[in-house]
Amino acid sequence: MPRPRRSAVLTAFRTSALLDAARRVFGKSGFEAATIAEIAREAGVAKGTVYLYYRSKRSIYWAALREGIAELDARTRKRVRRAATLHDAIREFILTKVEYFDERRDFFRIYVQELSGQAVRPQFGHADFKPLYQRQLRGLQTAVTAAIDRGEIRRVDASRAAGAIVDLTRGVVSRRLMRRRRARAAAEVDAVVDLIWRGLASKGSLKR
Amino acid sequence: MPRPRRSAVLTAFRTSALLDAARRVFGKSGFEAATIAEIAREAGVAKGTVYLYYRSKRSIYWAALREGIAELDARTRKRVRRAATLHDAIREFILTKVEYFDERRDFFRIYVQELSGQAVRPQFGHADFKPLYQRQLRGLQTAVTAAIDRGEIRRVDASRAAGAIVDLTRGVVSRRLMRRRRARAAAEVDAVVDLIWRGLASKGSLKR
Amino acid sequence: MPRPRRSAVLTAFRTSALLDAARRVFGKSGFEAATIAEIAREAGVAKGTVYLYYRSKRSIYWAALREGIAELDARTRKRVRRAATLHDAIREFILTKVEYFDERRDFFRIYVQELSGQAVRPQFGHADFKPLYQRQLRGLQTAVTAAIDRGEIRRVDASRAAGAIVDLTRGVVSRRLMRRRRARAAAEVDAVVDLIWRGLASKGSLKR
Amino acid sequence: MPRPRRSAVLTAFRTSALLDAARRVFGKSGFEAATIAEIAREAGVAKGTVYLYYRSKRSIYWAALREGIAELDARTRKRVRRAATLHDAIREFILTKVEYFDERRDFFRIYVQELSGQAVRPQFGHADFKPLYQRQLRGLQTAVTAAIDRGEIRRVDASRAAGAIVDLTRGVVSRRLMRRRRARAAAEVDAVVDLIWRGLASKGSLKR
DNA sequence: CATGAATGAGTTTTCATTCAT
DNA sequence: AATGAATGAAAACTCATTCAT
Numbered sequence: 001m002p003r004p005r006r007s008a009v010l011t012a013f014r015t016s017a018l019l020d021a022a023r024r025v026f027g028k029s030g031f032e033a034a035t036i037a038e039i040a041r042e043a044g045v046a047k048g049t050v051y052l053y054y055r056s057k058r059s060i061y062w063a064a065l066r067e068g069i070a071e072l073d074a075r076t077r078k079r080v081r082r083a084a085t086l087h088d089a090i091r092e093f094i095l096t097k098v099e100y101f102d103e104r105r106d107f108f109r110i111y112v113q114e115l116s117g118q119a120v121r122p123q124f125g126h127a128d129f130k131p132l133y134q135r136q137l138r139g140l141q142t143a144v145t146a147a148i149d150r151g152e153i154r155r156v157d158a159s160r161a162a163g164a165i166v167d168l169t170r171g172v173v174s175r176r177l178m179r180r181r182r183a184r185a186a187a188e189v190d191a192v193v194d195l196i197w198r199g200l201a202s203k204g205s206l207k208r
Numbered sequence: 209m210p211r212p213r214r215s216a217v218l219t220a221f222r223t224s225a226l227l228d229a230a231r232r233v234f235g236k237s238g239f240e241a242a243t244i245a246e247i248a249r250e251a252g253v254a255k256g257t258v259y260l261y262y263r264s265k266r267s268i269y270w271a272a273l274r275e276g277i278a279e280l281d282a283r284t285r286k287r288v289r290r291a292a293t294l295h296d297a298i299r300e301f302i303l304t305k306v307e308y309f310d311e312r313r314d315f316f317r318i319y320v321q322e323l324s325g326q327a328v329r330p331q332f333g334h335a336d337f338k339p340l341y342q343r344q345l346r347g348l349q350t351a352v353t354a355a356i357d358r359g360e361i362r363r364v365d366a367s368r369a370a371g372a373i374v375d376l377t378r379g380v381v382s383r384r385l386m387r388r389r390r391a392r393a394a395a396e397v398d399a400v401v402d403l404i405w406r407g408l409a410s411k412g413s414l415k416r
Numbered sequence: 417m418p419r420p421r422r423s424a425v426l427t428a429f430r431t432s433a434l435l436d437a438a439r440r441v442f443g444k445s446g447f448e449a450a451t452i453a454e455i456a457r458e459a460g461v462a463k464g465t466v467y468l469y470y471r472s473k474r475s476i477y478w479a480a481l482r483e484g485i486a487e488l489d490a491r492t493r494k495r496v497r498r499a500a501t502l503h504d505a506i507r508e509f510i511l512t513k514v515e516y517f518d519e520r521r522d523f524f525r526i527y528v529q530e531l532s533g534q535a536v537r538p539q540f541g542h543a544d545f546k547p548l549y550q551r552q553l554r555g556l557q558t559a560v561t562a563a564i565d566r567g568e569i570r571r572v573d574a575s576r577a578a579g580a581i582v583d584l585t586r587g588v589v590s591r592r593l594m595r596r597r598r599a600r601a602a603a604e605v606d607a608v609v610d611l612i613w614r615g616l617a618s619k620g621s622l623k624r
Numbered sequence: 625m626p627r628p629r630r631s632a633v634l635t636a637f638r639t640s641a642l643l644d645a646a647r648r649v650f651g652k653s654g655f656e657a658a659t660i661a662e663i664a665r666e667a668g669v670a671k672g673t674v675y676l677y678y679r680s681k682r683s684i685y686w687a688a689l690r691e692g693i694a695e696l697d698a699r700t701r702k703r704v705r706r707a708a709t710l711h712d713a714i715r716e717f718i719l720t721k722v723e724y725f726d727e728r729r730d731f732f733r734i735y736v737q738e739l740s741g742q743a744v745r746p747q748f749g750h751a752d753f754k755p756l757y758q759r760q761l762r763g764l765q766t767a768v769t770a771a772i773d774r775g776e777i778r779r780v781d782a783s784r785a786a787g788a789i790v791d792l793t794r795g796v797v798s799r800r801l802m803r804r805r806r807a808r809a810a811a812e813v814d815a816v817v818d819l820i821w822r823g824l825a826s827k828g829s830l831k832r
Numbered sequence: 833c834a835t836g837a838a839t840g841a842g843t844t845t846t847c848a849t850t851c852a853t
Numbered sequence: 854a855a856t857g858a859a860t861g862a863a864a865a866c867t868c869a870t871t872c873a874t
Contacts, residue, residue, distance in 0.1 A: 010833085030325075032240030036869060046835045048871080057869065116324040117238070118386075160399050167379030171371055191368055198414060199407035206409045218858080244844065254860045259845070426854085446741075448656030452848060462856045464850080473848065525744040532740040533654070576815050583795030587787050590743040607784050615823035617830045622822060634837080659864065670839045675866065 014053055015063075017043045022064040027106025030113065031061055062126045065114055068107040069132050072100050080139070086147035086200075091193045093140065094169045098185045101173045108177060112170065137162050144200075153200040161200060168192050222261055225251045230272040235314030238321060239269055270334045273322060276315040277340050280308050288347070294355035294408075299401045301348065302377045306393045309381045316385060320378065345370050352408075361408040369408060376400050430469055431479075433459045438480040443522025446529065447477055478542045481530055484523040485548050488516050496555070502563035502616075507609045509556065510585045514601045517589045524593060528586065553578050560616075569616040577616060584608050638677055641667045646688040651730030654737060655685055686750045689738055692731040693756050696724050704763070710771035710824075715817045717764065718793045722809045725797045732801060736794065761786050768824075777824040785824060792816050 021043035025034045036057055040047045054060035076096045083089035101108040118130065140162035147153050172192050176182050229251035233242045244265055248255045262268035284304045291297035309316040323341070326333050348370035355361050380400050384390050437458035441450045452473055456463045470476035492512045499505035517524040534546065556578035563569050588608050592598050645667035649658045660681055664671045678684035700720045707713035725732040739757070742749050764786035771777050796816050800806050 007833085030240075032238075035867090040836095047869090048835050048837095049833085051870070052833070112324045113321070116320045156403070157399060160396075161403070163379055163383055164376055164400065164403055167375045168372055171375030175371055188368075191365060192372065195364070195369070195372055195407040196403075197407075198410040199403040199405075201414045202406040202410035206406060215858095222858090243842085255844090256846080256860055256862095257858080260858070265844070423854090446656075446745075448654075451846090463848090464856055464858095465854080467849070468854070528740045528744055529737070532736045572819070573815060576812075577819070579795050579799055580792055580816065580819055583791045584788055587791030591787055594743055604784075607781060608788065611780070611785070611788055611823040612819075613823075614826040614830060615819040615821075618822040618826035622825045631837095638837090660866080661864080671865090672839055672867080673837080676837070679866095681865065 011053070014043075014045070014049070018045070018050060018053055018060065019064045019067050022060050023068065023104070023106050023110065026061055026064060027109040030109075031057075036060075061110075062128065064107075065110055065126075066128055066132070068104065068111060069129070072097065073132060073136065075100060076136070077139070080143070086143055086152050087193070087197055089143050090140075090165055090196060091189060093165065094172060094189045094193060095185065097169050098173055098176065098189055101177065102182065102185065105177055108173065112174065115170070137166060140165055147200075154203045156200055164199070165196060168196055219261070222251075222253070222257070226253075226258060226261055226268065227272050227275055230268050231276065231312070231314045231318065234269055234272060235317040238317075239265075244268075269318075270336070272315075273318055273334075274336060274340070276312065276319060277337070280305065280319075281340060281343065283308060284344070285347070288351075294351055294360050295401070295405055297351050298348075298373055298404060299397060301373065302380060302401060303393065303397045305377050306381055306384065306397055309385065310390065310393065313385055316381060320382070323378075345374060348373050355408075362411045364408055372407070373404060376404055427469070430459075430461070430465070433461070434466060434469055434476065435480045435483050438476050439484065439520070439522050439526065442477055442480060443525040446525075447473075452476075477526075478544065480523075481526055481542075482544055482548070484520065484527060485545070488513065489548060489552065491516060492552070493555070496559070502559055502568050503609070503613055505559050506556075506581055506612060507605060509581065510588065510609060511601065511605045513585050514589055514592065514605055517593065518598065518601065521593055524589065528590065531586070553582060556581055563616075570619045572616055580615070581612060584612055635677070638667075638669070638673070642669075642674060642677055642684065643688050643691055646684050647692065647728070647730045647734065650685055650688060651733040654733075655681075660684075685734075686752070688731075689734055689750075690752060690756070692728065692735060693753070696721065696735075697756060697760065699724060700760070701763070704767075710767055710776050711817070711821055713767050714764075714789055714820060715813060717789065718796060718817060719809065719813045721793050722797055722800065722813055725801065726806065726809065729801055732797060736798065739794075761790060764789055771824075778827045780824055788823070789820060792820055 018039065021039045022034075025039045025042055028034070029038075034057075036050055037047055039060065040050050043050075050060065054063060076093060079092040079096050080089050083092050101111075114129070115133070118133070137159075141158045144153070144156070144158040144161045148155055148158065169192075172188055176185075176188065226247065229247045233247045233250055236242070237246075242265075244258055245255055247268065248258050251258070258268065262271060284301060287300040287304050288297050291300050309319075322333065322337065326338065326341070345367075349366045352361070352364070352366040352369045356363055356366065377400075380396055384393075384396065434455065437455045438450075441455045441458055444450070445454075450473075452466055453463055455476065456466050459466075466476065470479060492509060495508040495512050496505050499508050517527075530545070531549070534549070553575075557574045560569070560572070560574040560577045564571055564574065585608075588604055592601075592604065642663065645663045649663045649666055652658070653662075658681075660674055661671055663684065664674050667674070674684065678687060700717060703716040703720050704713050707716050725735075738749070738753065742754065742757070761783075765782045768777070768780070768782040768785045772779055772782070793816075796812055800809075800812065
């Protein structure tokens with residue numbers, strides 16, 4: 001295996017600096033209001049240089065988004081995989097995201113806006129984005145189905161359950177980031193996990 | 209004091225046509241990408257006419273948003289007020305929104321983007337918007353607290369419960385609108401109400 | 417002689433109100449920044465009405481300018497005519513203008529800007545304007561020539577002398593209007609008349 | 625700290641071309657009627673390029689004005705400083721301006737309009753402009769005062785005398801530029817200097 | 833590879849002027 | 854005659870993208 005040519009190292013270096021900068025700038029201003037000039041300045045390069053690595057403003061935006069999602073996805077999968085029960089899997093799922101976005105607030109701004117955009121204008125999103133996002137849903141769905149089969153929880157629509165977990169996760173993260181002082185992550189996560197867990201696991205019919 | 213405009217009717221007519229057009233255009237493209245020219249064309253008037261009724265692009269955007277939210281809020285309050293139990297209140301809450309946004313997909317796009325924006329950049333957004341949105345949360349919170357006092361549900365953090373209801377509602381609506389063919393609203397709503405209800409009402413500790 | 421038809425009265429009334437308003441508004445903002453809407457509002461009529469009396473923004477501007485100049489010209493001629501000597505004629509000339517513009521500051525703004533414009537872009541001014549303005553110069557020139565013939569003053573270039581009188585007049589008025597508190601007109605005028613008079617009347621050669 | 629622009633030469637070149645163009649265009653049309661597009665065309669660059677060097681239409685206007693005034697001021701001071709007597713100082717003062725504006729007619733248009741604007745709406749105008757202009761007046765005033773002290777001229781109000789010199793200068797320049805064929809500068813200047821000099825220097829009382 | 837000057841399409845907003853009522 | 858709603862041309866300014874150095 002040839003060691004990377006100088007240019008590969010350089011490329012990796014620039015790419016990383018540019019994506020960092022992009023995340024900050026898009027996170028601060030949103031896609032439209034962000035400018036290539038600002039990203040370049042933030043990354044410490046000239047404007048033209050951005051175009052040596054990315055074809056367009058959109059494309060650096062997608063790249064930043066994709067990288068963040070991929071990283072988040074990787075972390076999530078790693079931690080969820082270790083969970084022995086669905087309960088723990090859900091807890092790890094939510095906790096991973098809460099912790100990740102606590103670290104990367106800027107990225108959350110991009111992520112959530114894009115997610116809303118997706119929800120709302122499916123035709124627009126980048127082809128790469130939806131699958132990455134859907135994989136999460138499918139992962140949860142599979143876990144839920146397995147738990148049903150194991151008798152851990154009652155028979156629920158696995159797809160809807162997965163959706164609900166995702167929705168509640170987003171809600172927790174959103175509200176955390178809106179507050180100036182953030183509560184301990186574990187406490188907040190446990191509360192929402194408790195809610196969803198009762199929702200999934202309680203059997204029989206409840207008095208309304 | 210200027211005598212009244214020749215025709216309040218005309219103003220109402222134009223205003224309404226412009227807000228309709230604004231909703232469609234902002235819904236399709238988002239705030240930044242939308243153009244006044246397109247809104248004008250869509251409303252069947254000349255560009256300058258828009259400025260006879262609204263001072264700026266932002267202001268017609270807010271007007272469209274405000275009108276939609278006010279209408280949604282009114283409908284929601286009316287139906288929730290009639291509900292005898294928290295269970296029914298939650299059901300009506302969600303159902304009202306599902307039905308409203310089924311009718312007004314365009315508006316959902318604006319609404320959800322703005323909501324995400326709020327979550328993410330609270331300093332932006334119009335002053336009018338947050339209160340209108342927070343009122344919802346407080347309404348739910350009050351209902352939850354009352355239900356706890358009546359012993360309908362277990363002791364939960366009312367604020368978190370309200371947040372969860374809002375999050376799940378948004379999720380349901382989002383996913384409905386993403387699908388080409390929409391399921392019956394009632395079925396979908398019942399499923400999510402069931403989930404949240406069990407989450408709130410199930411007492412004792414559950415095996416994990 | 418038929419008495420004026422109603423419409424003639426009305427026309428006179430409107431015209432006068434419009435010119436007053438125009439003077440104020442053009443005086444306050446200059447030609448470009450002034451708007452027909454503001455003139456109409458100031459005159460207490462609707463925008464469209466302005467166009468019943470004047471064909472265009474330029475034309476109401478010219479009308480306001482012309483009226484002011486004509487009035488100023490009339491006053492000046494009347495007072496200058498009475499003067500027995502050139503010295504008095506000059507004094508009356510300057511005094512009339514100082515007094516007139518003390519009364520009508522707004523008009524001075526229009527007048528002086530237009531005069532500068534004329535000086536600078538002769539091709540632009542309205543055809544009516546230059547003659548009105550030149551008549552002043554010729555009047556002074558004639559008076560100077562007569563004074564030379566009478567031996568009141570030394571032989572000077574009458575045209576240049578007339579120009580100098582006009583220039584100094586403008587300067588006095590300008591500086592008066594720039595100051596918050598205005599000195600007595602007579603004192604200021606006498607000072608400048610003294611200067612110009614010595615300039616014109618002193619004979620022989622002076623040590624330099 | 626950004627390293628110096630690649631080429632200060634380029635900046636100087638563009639700046640100069642743009643100011644030249646600005647002078648021509650503002651001179652032709654006045655501030656309001658001039659357009660950035662026309663300035664750009666005149667300078668042989670694209671519209672956007674203007675904004676690389678100046679932040680706004682106003683700012684290129686001020687820059688053109690300031691440059692012209694500064695140059696004129698420098699020339700004037702240099703030549704006036706050399707004059708041994710007030711008579712010569714006045715002559716040099718007027719002559720410098722006549723010659724300068726003979727070269728730069730376009731600039732005169734801007735200059736005189738701005739001066740009128742100042743006279744008439746002091747609150748507008750750029751902060752830099754008034755001092756630059758007032759310095760002239762003060763310079764003349766000082767020279768007049770000194771001449772009085774030396775007994776060169778009679779006791780006159782120095783401030784008024786300075787004003788008169790400025791007014792007459794403007795008049796001479798104006799009238800020169802209005803004519804198609806211009807007389808020799810010296811002849812015209814001498815005539816007006818003679819006038820003002822007699823005005824200032826003639827002692828005793830003159831028959832009126 | 834990197835730069836940053838140049839470009840010009842595209843957007844918001846204003847306002848003189850028209851014309852149906 | 855009067856109105857004022859509607860029009861759309863025009864202008865300042867921004868910024869993604871290109872390309873000569």
